[in-house]
Amino acid sequence: MEDRIVGINLVIDGSSYPLNVPIGQESNYRQAARLINDTLIRYKQHFEGEDEVRVITMAAINIAYDLVTKADSIGSANVMHKISELSKIVDSALKAE
Numbered sequence: 001m002e003d004r005i006v007g008i009n010l011v012i013d014g015s016s017y018p019l020n021v022p023i024g025q026e027s028n029y030r031q032a033a034r035l036i037n038d039t040l041i042r043y044k045q046h047f048e049g050e051d052e053v054r055v056i057t058m059a060a061i062n063i064a065y066d067l068v069t070k071a072d073s074i075g076s077a078n079v080m081h082k083i084s085e086l087s088k089i090v091d092s093a094l095k096a097e
Contacts, residue, residue, distance in 0.1 A: 006021060
């Protein structure tokens with residue numbers, strides 16, 4: 001896998017997030033953005049009228065729960081690291097509102 005970095009732009013819930021990622025991981029980041037967007041759409045439809053921050057938090061909990069339940073099969077240390085990264089992203093997005 002190449003160590004080269006590529007600039008990508010992810011759109012999550014209508015907001016643009018420019019990132020510099022290893023070229024070999026670009027598809028993973030794009031897949032993660034699709035997962036977040038799909039989860040947010042489901043939660044927004046199910047909890048219509050609910051406070052947006054609460055909907056985003058519920059979607060994040062859902063995604064994190066899925067990761068945690070799969071931790072045994074793919075290595076808990078790696079999953080916990082990714083959950084920590086996701087938590088930081090969610091925290092910064094919530095602070096920006």
